[in-house]
Amino acid sequence: MDQADDCGPNVGGLCMHMADALLSPAVGGIMWAASAAAVARSSRKIQQELDGNRIPLMGMLAAFVFTAQMINFSIPGTGSSGHLGGGLLLAILLGPDAALLATASVLVIQALFFADGGLLALGCNIFNLGFLPAFVAYPLVFRPLATGKAGQLPRALAVLLGAVVGLQLGAFGVVVETVLSGRTALTFRAFLLAMQPIHLAIGLVEGVVTLSLLAFLQKARLELPRPTEQADTAGRATVALGLLTLLLGGWVAWYASKHPDGLEWAIQRVTGQSELQGTASGWHGRLARVQATTAVLPDYQFKGSQEGSRAVTSLSGVMGGAMTLVLVAGAGWILHLRKRRA
Amino acid sequence: MSHHIVEAIELCHRYGDGTQALTEVTFRIHHGESVALVGANGAGKSTLLQHFNGVLLPTSGAVRIGEVPLVKETLRDIRRTVGMVFQDPDDQLFSPTIGQDVAFGPLNLGLPPADVEARVRAALDRMEALSLKDKPAYRLSAGEKRRAAIATVLSMTPDILVLDEPTSGLDPRARRQLIGLLRAFHHTKIIATHDLDMVLDLCPRTLVLHEGRVKADGATREIFADEALLAACHLEKPLTMQGCLMCGEKRGI
C-alpha cells in the first residue's frame, strides 16, 4: 500500500549481512572470537559504570534501531529505498561500548527471529556492523572532526563522514570475509568493486538520515545524556587490533585473488580439507573408481580421468541425493506419525 | 448528497490469531448523522472503526462509503472522504511542527501552497488551535494534542469524521471544549467512546456493540433508558442521568 514498501528488498540490508552460507568455519570462528572478545570487554566496562538508567536506555534505543531499520523510505532520483542502519547513531547517543552492545543485541535478535545471516555469521556481523562503526568510525573519524556545535557544518560533515567510513569499513569486512571463505565464485577485486561504491551511496544516505534525526533531537531536547568520554583512549588497543586484522585480511584476500591457486591452497590449509572433493583420492575417489569399473550405466562420455570421475560422482550424487531426500522425508513422516499417536 | 453514507453489510472480522472481533455487523448511517458506538472493552469498536477507511479489510461482508464499496481500488478516494482520529494523538503527530502536520494531508493531495495554507489555518482555527501552529507536538498538553490531531484530519476536509475515544485523558474543561467543537462540525460523525455523557450531548443515535455483534441500534435516549440492555452490554446510564434529583434515579450499584 505504501510506495516505499513496494521497493523490494532494500539495498542496505541486502549487502551488509554476512550469511552462514557464505562462510567457512575458520573465518566464522575467528570473527566469532573477535566479536565475543569485544562484546565481553564492552560488557565489563558497562557493568562497571552501571548507571541504572543506561541499560534500559540501551535496550530501548536498540529496539528503536531495530524498528527504524524496517521503515523504508524512498531515495530521490534512484527509485530505490533506504533505511537507517543506526551504528553511528547509537555510538553518538550512547558512546562506543554501549553502542556495540546495542547493535550486537539487534543482530542477535535478527539472527534468531528472522534468521538474518545465521548463528555462525553473527560474529562477522557484530564485527562489521557493530564494532567497526563504534570503535573505528566513531572515535577515529567522528570524534576528531565533530568539533563544532551541533547544527553547524563541521559537525554535520563529521556525521556524514563517520557514516560513510563506517559503512565502507563494514562493506570491506564483508568482502574480506566472503573471499577468504571461498564459498562464492567472486574474486576479491570484483566483489570489492561491486561493494564499495554501493556502500558509498548507502553510507551517504545513512549519514543524511542520521543527521536529520540528530537535528530533530537537538531541537526537541536541549540536553541529551552525554556518552562517557573515556572510551576512545582505553579502546585504542582494541581498535588497532581490529584494524590490523582487517588490513591483514584484506591483504591476504587481495594477494589470494591474484593467485587463485594460492587461494585454494590457503583454504585447504585453513579448513584442513581439500576444496574439491572429487579428486582421485579419498572416499569419493575410491568410490568413483569402484564405480567406474562396475557401472551399470556405462555409456557416459568421460573427458579425462579427473573430469570423468567427477561425472560419475555427479550421477551418483544426483541419484543418491534424491534417495537421501526421500529418506529424510520418510523419517520425518514416521516421526510425525509416532508423534500423532503419542 | 448521498455521499456521506456509511454502510456495513454483514461485516465480519477475524484477526490473524483467530480472534473473531466482529460478527455480521450490519447498519447504515446517513448523511449528517452523528452516531455513537458504545460497548464493553474488547467489544470491537476500534476494530469496526478501522474498517471505515480500510485500515482493516473485512474477512467477509462489505463496507460501503457513499454507495462505493470499500475495496483496494477505491481506498484512495475513500481515505479522502473519511477522516480518522485515532485514540492516541501522538500517533497522528509526526512532523516537526503542528502546522506542518496539519499541512501534510493537503500537500499530499497536491493542492497549491496558498490553498494548503488556507486549509491549515481554517482547520486549526476551527479547533481553536491556531496558536499551536509553530509548536512542536512534544511540547503540548494532552488536550492541545488532541485538538491538533483532529485538525490534521479536518484539513483534509473529510465528509465523514470518525473518532476513537476522543475525550479520554482530557481534563473536564478540555473535554467540554472538545464537545463544543465537535457539535459545530455538521458532517457525518461516528464516535466510539465510553463517555456516555458525551454521547448524550452529541449523538442522537447510538449503536451498541457486544462481543462483536450489533446488540442495539436506535435513538440514544431510548437505549440509555433500557437498563437491562445496558447491563447486558457492560454499560450503565450516563452519569448525568444517574444522580439526577429531578428524575429521582438512584445511582447504580
Added chain:
Amino acid sequence: MSHHIVEAIELCHRYGDGTQALTEVTFRIHHGESVALVGANGAGKSTLLQHFNGVLLPTSGAVRIGEVPLVKETLRDIRRTVGMVFQDPDDQLFSPTIGQDVAFGPLNLGLPPADVEARVRAALDRMEALSLKDKPAYRLSAGEKRRAAIATVLSMTPDILVLDEPTSGLDPRARRQLIGLLRAFHHTKIIATHDLDMVLDLCPRTLVLHEGRVKADGATREIFADEALLAACHLEKPLTMQGCLMCGEKRGI
C-alpha cells in the same frame, strides 16, 4: 500501623528541560486514607505521583513514606510498599505475555514458582482478566490492557496503592468494578484522575493541583461545591452532580 503514611514536604520538581512541574507541594496522607489528586492536563499530577516510589526524585523538598524519608538507600523497601499503576498501561506491559508480566514482580521478590503462579492467578482473577493470561499485550483492547496493568501491581500485594488515571479507557462496568475493587482495598490509596465522579465515590479527601501548586486540600464534597475554585482549575462539577439532560435541566457551564 503508622506505616502507610505518605508525606510531601515543600516538594519541588523541575524537569531536565527547565519545566517547573511542582512547586512547594506539602501535604500528609494518613494510614488508610483514600485521596484524590485532581487538576487540569499538565497540572503536575503524574509528576507528583511518580515521587511516591522514587520514579522521580525531588529537586528540593522531601517525600516520606511511613516516616521513612525517600532517598536512594530506602528506595528498595519503599518500592515494595508502594504499588504504582501508571497512566499508560503500555508502560507496564513489557513481557511477551500478560501472565509473564503479572509474574514479573513476584519473581523479582524471589518467591517460589508455585507461589508466583498462585499470585498471578489471584491478581488476574481479581481484575477479571484470567482469560488474558497467555495473550501478548499488543493483542488486547485498551481496557483489557488497563486491567492487566492493575493486575501486575496487585500481584505484588502493596500496602499503598498509587493509581494514575485508573479509569481512563475502561468501559462503564469495568469502571464500576474497579471502583468496587478499590473500595475494598483498605490500605492507603492515592488516585490521580479526571474522573470526578469516581472521586465522589471513592475519596473523601481531594487535593487540587494547579500549575504545580496545591490549590486546595480538603473534603471532596466541599471542594466540588466550590464552583469558582473548580473553574479556575479547569475542572467542573462531577457529572452526577450536574443537571440531567433527560428532564431538561440545564447543565453547568
Added chain:
Amino acid sequence: MVNLGDRFRDLGRMDALGSQESTLHRLDPRAKVLVTAAFALVVSSFGRYEVSGLLPFALFPVSLAILGEVPWGYLLKRIGLALPFMLVLGALNPVLDREVLLHVGPLAITGGWLSSFSMVLKLVLTVASAVVLVATTGVDGVCQALERLGLPQVFVVQIGFLHRYTFVLAEEAVRMLRARELRSNGHGLTHREFGPLAGHLLLRTWDRAQRIHQAMLARGFDGNFHMLRRSSFGPRDLLFLFAWCAIFLLLRIVNFPMLMGSLVSGGG
C-alpha cells in the same frame, strides 16, 4: 506499513511457538543452542562445490520441526524471506565460474552452478535450524542459555530489554505509519519525512524507556530477568547433544548420498 505490522506479528508468533509444550521444548535450552551451533559449523565446513554431502543434514531441522510442532508453513515462509538475498548472490556464480566440472547425461554443469546451489542449500539448512531453535526454545530461553554458557550478563539483559521493547515500540511505529499513510494519498515515505518521523518515535522511545524501566523498578527489578521455567542440564539433554553431534560428524565424514548412489548405479 502492513508489512511492518505483519513482521512484528510474526515475531509474536515466534514467541508463542517458543512457549509451547513438547519434549523438545522441555530440553535444556543450552543443549539446543549448542547443537544448533554445531550444526551451523559443520554445514559451513563443506566446500564450495559440495552439494550431495549437504543433503542428509536436512534430517536435523526436519525432525526437530516435527518434534517441536513447528508449523511447516511458518518454517517455509521464514526460509522464503531469507532466500532472495542468497539467490541474487548465487546467481553471479554461474556467470563468473564457467569451468565445467560435471556432466550429467547431456547436461554440462559448471562450477558456478554447483557453488551457487551449494550456497542456497546451506542457507536453507542454517535458516531452518535457527528458526526451529527459536520456535522450540523461545528468545528468553535462548538468552538464558547464552548467559549460562558464559555470555556477559549485561549483554544478555540487553537482549532481554530489546526483545521486550521491540513489541511495544513496533506497535507505536505501526500506528504512526498508519496514521501517516491515511493522509498521504498514496505517497510513499521520503527520506525528508523520515527524520522527524523517526525523531518523534525516538523521543517517545526515550520517554517510554524511562517509564518502562521505572515500572520495572517499581516491581522489584534487580537487573536480572527471572524465569518461571529454569531447567537443569540432565541426562536427556546430554544424550540429545551427543547424539546429534555424532550424527553430524558421521554425515560430515561419510557422504551417504554418494555412497547410496554408487551402490545403485555401480553396485550391479
